[in-house]
Amino acid sequence: MPELPEVEVVRAGLAPAVTGATVSSVEVLDARALTRHDAASGDFESLVTGARIEAAVRRGKFLWLPIASGRAIVGHLGMSGQLLLRTPDHPGDDRHPRVRMHLEHPEHGEYRVDFLDQRTFGSLAVDRLVPTADGAVAGYSGDVTGEWARSIPAQVAHIARDPLDPAFSDDAFVAALARRASGVKRVLLDQGVVSGVGNIYADEALWASRLHPEQPAAALAPRRSRELLGAVRDVLGRALAEGGTSFDAQYVNVNGASGYFEHSLNAYGRAGLPCSRCGTPIVREPFMNRSSHRCPRCQRLRRAAIRQTSPGA
DNA sequence: CGCAGACCCTGCAGGC
DNA sequence: TGCCTGCAGGGTCTGC
Structure with missing residues (x-):
């Protein structure tokens, strides 16, 4: 779901569930969902598996989940992407499943984040975090104190701040x-x-x-x-x-x-x-x-x- | 550099 | 019924 309000609805829904969770495993069902992942930095599955998610951040229509090692799982929904929270036993009998992440949360237990995308313009990637050009908080997450807060995924660095960002000029x-x-x-x-x-x-x-x-x-x-x-x-x-x-x-x-x-x-x-x-x-x-x-x-x-x-x- | 257009992909609605 | 066209809220890339 494309524009800022829809992406923020997704971010706000993910945040309490993924913050503090660890990715126990990941299934890539359609490699086209990873077109924005730079394989030179490592294999997507390897980089994601075992990662502990620190937060859910958004700038404009981009979402990212900072993980350790100065990286983040970056998501863009494109025209038709969805990120759905599900129980581990959900059949996942969707028409356009792309990626499934199995998470383990210390309080909420086990569940899944499923990425679906009919038109495949959306994407997931692991990218490195770089300091923001202006030194301000990179995007909206409800937390400005994390070590990752003033860093942005390299592939999002060229995206302007959005009009709801306090640092927007x-x-x-x-x-x-x-x-x-x-x-x-x-x-x-x-x-x-x-x-x-x-x-x-x-x-x-x-x-x-x-x-x-x-x-x-x-x-x-x-x-x-x-x-x-x-x-x-x-x-x-x-x-x-x-x-x-x-x-x-x-x-x-x-x-x-x-x-x-x-x-x-x-x-x-x-x-x-x-x-x-x-x-x-x-x-x-x-x-x-x-x-x-x-x-x-x-x-x-x-x-x-x-x-x-x-x-x- | 700015700008306009093409392109990536799938599914659906509507006209014939 | 089936075929064809046009349309859909994204970003990126190319050529001028």
Whole structure:
């Protein structure tokens, strides 16, 4: 389950179960789940087996479980990945099982974490932890004191902080928009600028901000950029409070349950339905091999440059 | 470097 | 009924 709220729901579900647990064994049922694992650093199964998990951390859409030896088990759910907590005797008769980790917890006993993934865009890997570039806590885990807290998996280091991260820089975000000629939605989806935002919440934040997805980012006045950032935070926060969005059985928490935010969407998936602000039917338009949803009346492309360019820069 | 597009994979809905 | 097309919330890579 893709975007920040859904990934956070998974992280929060895993954290109490995996923290302090030891991996007793692991089964890799489909090697495609390990495409982001660098075999040069060692065999996945060997590195995971016997590892003691220190925490469950998230930045944007990436999750990781720090283990000893300065490494972490890194997970990305891609478009259709699930991480499910199960009892050891669960049949696991799933259609797309990829990896099973058998855990032993000093208080909770034995159980499994199963990684399922229909479309195989998700992945698990063991990666080394490197210090964060800014020296701040790497991601959200509810614990900022662990030895691993200011370290990030090497393959996640290029991912920007997400807007709910206390160390996120609003100024840097505004500056990044100001120097991008691309449409503002494309920039919102650039995980190197801001992480955690995907197609759904980009459409929702743009609707809330009355911005056309193709509006050149550099054309936004700094004040408008800050409003947009506020809208992103608002929609992510509200979705999180409702357990995330789900459109089908793929998007579930660690117990297999869906979220409720779908009922709160104003643009995404509402093509042909009236805009809840002005009543004009929402339109769906092609965008990067996907779709954008917007209100053709509230979210118009503004041709006039509303921001002064800086020729000296 | 920034940018736009292609690509990875599977399953499902809808049109014919 | 079956075939075909298009579509799906991800990141990464390539070529310009």
